[in-house]
Amino acid sequence: MKTLFNSGHTACAGCGQSMAARLVIDAAGSNTIVCNNTGCLEVFSTKFPESSWGVPFMHSLFENCAAVASGVESALKYLGKADTVNVIAQAGDGGTADIGLQALSGMLERGHNILYVCYDNEAYMNTGIQRSGLTPFDTNTTTSPIGVNSTGNIRPKKPMPEIANAHGIPYVATASCAFPLDIQRKVKKAISIKGPKYMQIHVPCPLGWRHESSQTIAVAKLAVETGLYPLIEYENGVLAAKRQITPKPVEEYLKAQGRFKHLLKNPEEIKKIQEIADNNIKKYGLKVETQQAA
Amino acid sequence: MKEFLEGSMAVAKVVQLCKPGVISAYPITPQTHIVEELAQIVADGHLNAQFVNVESEHSAASVVLGAEAAGVRSYTATSSQGLLLMAEVVFNIAGMRLPVVMTTAVRAISAPINIWNDHQDAVSLRDAGWIQLHAEDIQEAVDLHLIAYKLGENKSIMLPVMVCMDGFLLTHGVETVNIPSQEEVDKFLPPYKAPYKLDVENPMTLGPLVDPESYMEARFALNETHKEALQLIPKITADFAKIFGRTYNGLIEGYQLKDAERVIVAMGSVCGTIKEVIDELRKKGKKIGLLKVTSLRPFPANEIYEALKNTPKVAVVDRALSVGSFAPLAAEIKASFFGKTKKPKVISSFILGLGGRDITKDSIKEILRLMTSKERQGEFIDLKQELLKENYENAV
Numbered sequence: 001m002k003t004l005f006n007s008g009h010t011a012c013a014g015c016g017q018s019m020a021a022r023l024v025i026d027a028a029g030s031n032t033i034v035c036n037n038t039g040c041l042e043v044f045s046t047k048f049p050e051s052s053w054g055v056p057f058m059h060s061l062f063e064n065c066a067a068v069a070s071g072v073e074s075a076l077k078y079l080g081k082a083d084t085v086n087v088i089a090q091a092g093d094g095g096t097a098d099i100g101l102q103a104l105s106g107m108l109e110r111g112h113n114i115l116y117v118c119y120d121n122e123a124y125m126n127t128g129i130q131r132s133g134l135t136p137f138d139t140n141t142t143t144s145p146i147g148v149n150s151t152g153n154i155r156p157k158k159p160m161p162e163i164a165n166a167h168g169i170p171y172v173a174t175a176s177c178a179f180p181l182d183i184q185r186k187v188k189k190a191i192s193i194k195g196p197k198y199m200q201i202h203v204p205c206p207l208g209w210r211h212e213s214s215q216t217i218a219v220a221k222l223a224v225e226t227g228l229y230p231l232i233e234y235e236n237g238v239l240a241a242k243r244q245i246t247p248k249p250v251e252e253y254l255k256a257q258g259r260f261k262h263l264l265k266n267p268e269e270i271k272k273i274q275e276i277a278d279n280n281i282k283k284y285g286l287k288v289e290t291q292q293a294a
Numbered sequence: 295m296k297e298f299l300e301g302s303m304a305v306a307k308v309v310q311l312c313k314p315g316v317i318s319a320y321p322i323t324p325q326t327h328i329v330e331e332l333a334q335i336v337a338d339g340h341l342n343a344q345f346v347n348v349e350s351e352h353s354a355a356s357v358v359l360g361a362e363a364a365g366v367r368s369y370t371a372t373s374s375q376g377l378l379l380m381a382e383v384v385f386n387i388a389g390m391r392l393p394v395v396m397t398t399a400v401r402a403i404s405a406p407i408n409i410w411n412d413h414q415d416a417v418s419l420r421d422a423g424w425i426q427l428h429a430e431d432i433q434e435a436v437d438l439h440l441i442a443y444k445l446g447e448n449k450s451i452m453l454p455v456m457v458c459m460d461g462f463l464l465t466h467g468v469e470t471v472n473i474p475s476q477e478e479v480d481k482f483l484p485p486y487k488a489p490y491k492l493d494v495e496n497p498m499t500l501g502p503l504v505d506p507e508s509y510m511e512a513r514f515a516l517n518e519t520h521k522e523a524l525q526l527i528p529k530i531t532a533d534f535a536k537i538f539g540r541t542y543n544g545l546i547e548g549y550q551l552k553d554a555e556r557v558i559v560a561m562g563s564v565c566g567t568i569k570e571v572i573d574e575l576r577k578k579g580k581k582i583g584l585l586k587v588t589s590l591r592p593f594p595a596n597e598i599y600e601a602l603k604n605t606p607k608v609a610v611v612d613r614a615l616s617v618g619s620f621a622p623l624a625a626e627i628k629a630s631f632f633g634k635t636k637k638p639k640v641i642s643s644f645i646l647g648l649g650g651r652d653i654t655k656d657s658i659k660e661i662l663r664l665m666t667s668k669e670r671q672g673e674f675i676d677l678k679q680e681l682l683k684e685n686y687e688n689a690v
Contacts, residue, residue, distance in 0.1 A: 033492045035360065043503050051499035056492035058363055059501035060356065060386055067353035071316060071360025071368070072492060074344035078315035078366050085494055103356065106349035 004030060004054035011044040014213025016177040016203030016220060017119045018044065021090070023180050024117055024201075027187035028086050030055055033076075035069040037091035037100055038062040040126040041119060063099040065089040066107035066116060073112045082113060086191050090117040093134035094124045096200075097158045101133075108167035108196045115190045115197045118160065121205040129208040133158040136228070137276060138269050139259050141208070146262045151269050156276055164198035165234045171197040172234040177204070178220035182231065182243070202229045210258025222253040227277035230284045244288045247281055250274045296472050301432040301464040302327030304471045305397055308436045309369050310341045311479040312395075312443050316361035316368040318346040318354045322376040323409045324461040325399040329371055351376035355383035355394075362392035363500055365491035367443065370394065373461055374401035377415045381422070387454045388423025388516065390501060393446030393486075394454040395439065400428075400562065401461040402649040410650020411461040413562065417590070417614040417622050423516050425455040425523055426591040427544070428561040432469040435459040437540060438588075440474070440482060444530050447486050451523055453516075458590075460563040462650070474538055482537045520592035527589060545594035547586045548601055550576060554583030556665045557602060557638075559627055560611040561587045564653050568611075571658040582662060587623065595630040602627075603636040607665045612672075613647045621645055621672045642670035651676055 004025045011018040021041055025032065033056045036042045042059040045052040060068045069089035076082045089107065091100055096118040107114060123141050124130040131144040137156040140146045144153035165172045171193045175183045183201060190197040204220050206213040223229035224243060228250060231243035250273050254260035263269045281287050299307070305328050309317075317336070319329040336345045344361075348354045351372050358368040372380060377398055387394050398416050402408040416426060425445060429435035435457060442455035459465060490498065504512060527544040535541045549565075550572050551557060558568050565586045572582050585601055585608075587594070602608055612621035619625070624643030631637035644661050647653040657675050664670055 030497075031494050033364070033494065042501075046499050046502035048502040048504045048508055051502060053499050054497060056494060056497045057499045058360070058492055059499075059503075060359055060390070061382060064352065064356035064359075064383065067348065067356030068360035068363070070346060070348075070353070071318065071357035071362075072364045073360075074316045074318075074346050074357065075361040075364035075366035075368075078342070078344050078361075079364075102349055103353050106353050109349070110346065 005045070006052045006054060008050070009045045009052045010047060011040070012207055012213065014206040014216040016205060016216050017041055017092070017121055019180070020119055020177045020183060020201045020203045021045070023183045024088070024090070024187050025055060027184035028088060028115070028191055031084065032086040032088055033072055034058070035060070035065045035072060035087070035089045037065040037095035039092040039095050041090070041092065043126060062095055064103050065091050065095070066100060066103040069114045070107050070110065070112045073114055087114045088117060089114055090119065092125070093118060093120045093122060094132035097133035097160050105167065108164060108169050108198065112196055113194050115187070115199065118198070118200040119203045120200050121203045121208060123205070123208050125205045125208045134160065137273060138263055140262055141259070151262065151266065160200055161198065161232065161234070165237060167196070168237060169196045169198060170236055174200045174202070174229070174231050176202040176220045176224050176229060176231060178217050178224060179231065179243070186233065208259065211256055215256065219253070219256050222248065222256060226250045226253045227281040227286055228253060230280045230286055232284055239284065242284050242286055245286050246288050247277065247286070250277050295475070296470055298468060299432070299471045299473070300327065300466060300468050301435060301459060302466065303331055304432050304436050304473065305439060305459070306331035306335060307473050308439045310335050311474065311476055312369070312439065312483060313341065313367065314343055314369040315366035316344045316346065316358060317370070318348055318357035318368070319370050319372070320348050320351045320354045320376060322351070322373045324401060324465045325371045325373040325376070325397065327465060328397060328399070351380040352383055355380035355387065358394045359383060359387050359390065359392060362394050363390065363492050365488035365493070367486040368394055369396070371397035371399065373399040374403055374415045377419060378403065381419060384419055384422045384424065389512070391452040392454060393443070393452055395442045395446060396454065396456050397439070398456050398458045399461040399465045400458045408649040411463050412648045412650070413613040414615065416456065416458045420591055420622070423453070424591065425453055425520070425589070426458060427455065427589055428458045428587065429464060430563060430565045430586060432464055432467060432471050433540070434542070435464055436471055436473065437534065437538065437542065440479065441530055441534055441544060443483050445523065445527060448526060449489055451519055451526065452489065453519060453523065458562065463563045472540070478537050482534065524592045524594060543588070545589045546597050546601060547588060548583065549586065550583040551585065551601060553581050554605060555581040556607045556609070556662060557583045557585055557605045558609050558611060558658070558661060559585045559587060559623065561590065561623065562613070564611060564613065564647060567653055567655060568658050571655050571662070574655070575662070593626055595626070598627060598630045599634060602638060603634065605638050606640070608638040608641045609661050609665050610641065610643050611661070612643065612645050615645065624672070640665070640667060640669050643672050644670065644675050645672055646675040
């Protein structure tokens with residue numbers, strides 16, 4: 001299959017991010033420039049002297065891809081090519097929600113014609129599974145370890161799609177590598193819209209989440225089906241679409257992964273996580289039965 | 295054309311003449327007048343450029359990095375804390391071999407917070423891989439920007455260049471300045487054609503992960519390029535003189551060196567004060583001179599050696615510290631004579647003018663008085679002894 005993200009890179013078996021990155025760039029097409037933060041993706045796809053990328057690709061630093069992409073897009077405007085070349089800025093969850101949030105906010109606020117893609121594997125995987133602002137509540141990571149006084153990460157995920165949406169940008173979407181065609185549809189839609197766009201794609205990390213590498217898609221699908229990872233689209237600030245589900249209990253998602261193993265004998269904590277899912281289901285109207293006709 | 299201009303206005307005008315396609319900056323005193331004026335120039339349609347207002351210096355540097363990587367000449371300016379905040383990107387730009395030009399309105403570093411001039415910001419980033427040029431006056435600041443683009447964009451160099459001008463003293467000072475014509479600038483500085491760039495017609499990966507197999511070679515190449523720049527700078531300043539009629543060496547400049555028994559080495563606007571003192575004392579028969587260091591990076595060690603090898607007494611003026619060690623410029627001047635048979639008998643080191651403390655003619659005369667056969671090591675001039683006696687235990 002012809003792709004703009006070639007195989008032969010060094011991602012782990014079952015890496016959700018490598019799948020999603022390929023889906024994104026193939027949907028965006030060859031007329032695209034990619035600016036990438038430091039992280040797994042840049043490390044496993046560009047080890048000198050090889051590169052997986054069939055498009056112009058630049059990695060600068062951990063937190064500045066949104067600003068670097070702003071510079072690239074400004075240069076394209078100066079050259080009169082802004083309407084013919086797509087610019088994608090992309091990063092992991094730490095590079096987006098933590099260290100890169102300021103640069104991202106600046107990019108969104110300035111109105112650059114850039115698609116920003118956050119590959120959300122819910123921790124700093126490249127450095128060895130440290131918690132980030134997008135690590136879920138009660139996750140066991142190397143810096144939010146379980147112990148006598150700890151059931152894991154103390155805070156829920158930072159609401160990045162809402163934060164992006166609050167900038168008044170034309171398009172915000174979440175996606176999951178369990179739904180490849182949905183990713184590609186959203187990327188194509190995003191690049192057809194002028195202005196800043198934010199996409200956040202749920203990408204399991206078998207190493208960090210501790211599931212079999214063959215289970216990446218199944219685990220990602222459960223996150224959506226339990227309501228823990230709502231698939232939504234905001235257009236011009238309004239919730240325009242959502243993937244409807246018949247919600248499964250969160251235990252089904254939790255028990256599939258080593259990072260939540262400590263919770264399985266702790267109904268109190270599972271209840272709290274079920275509440276997070278229930279709130280998502282209510283907030284976005286995810287449940288099939290409660291849907292009004294579209 | 296000769297104009298009576300504030301330094302910042304003069305720099306904005308010369309940057310306009312260099313025609314950058316992307317300008318990005320974040321406000322910090324005393325850099326602001328430069329970028330305000332450029333914003334107005336763009337708003338008035340006198341320059342076709344994208345002016346990108348960013349949320350931090352880190353992003354300002356990242357924007358010009360991205361613009362240069364897309365093959366477009368770009369410009370930014372900063373100062374002090376701003377330069378430190380962008381430090382990570384500053385190193386990255388040099389390693390990525392992108393010929394950004396940046397003005398640093400050279401200023402002190404916090405704490406204590408202080409908005410006035412010394413050299414601590416720029417000097418602290420001397421190892422970032424940028425070519426770093428220091429201006430003595432507004433005219434030189436203007437001219438160094440032209441030289442900076444010409445030098446950085448040279449295919450054998452491809453390095454960013456920082457033009458340092460003393461905060462307030464030069465950015466807010468007013469002098470008669472010769473602003474070149476667009477025709478002259480176009481003759482000297484042709485449009486930028488990037489040898490490599492982000493281009494959908496010819497995709498390449500920039501900024502890859504480089505492991506121990508190749509990293510050393512990339513850093514070696516960066517270091518070698520600075521050696522090439524040492525050779526190229528005088529050639530570029532010679533070309534500059536042909537078109538603009540002003541002569542610079544670009545690396546170092548001597549003033550009354552020929553028979554000088556005592557020579558002060560310095561960077562930036564303090565050189566003007568030193569020259570005044572020299573003129574005054576030469577009339578009284580004192581054989582004193584000045585060696586101005588224009589290029590801190592690349593460091594012209596051989597040129598400095600040649601200029602001072604027969605000078606009996608040398609004093610180095612530092613307006614920055616390398617806390618816990620020798621003063622930064624003094625250490626490098628001394629290193630230039632290491633292992634040589636011909637060298638000054640005494641190289642003394644003085645610290646002055648930190649955080650905007652005025653450097654007067656008397657400050658310079660004090661240095662001259664202390665240029666005896668006894669070597670002085672990092673001696674502070676114009677210290678207020680009464681303030682040093684204060685003790686926090688007595689604070690209310």
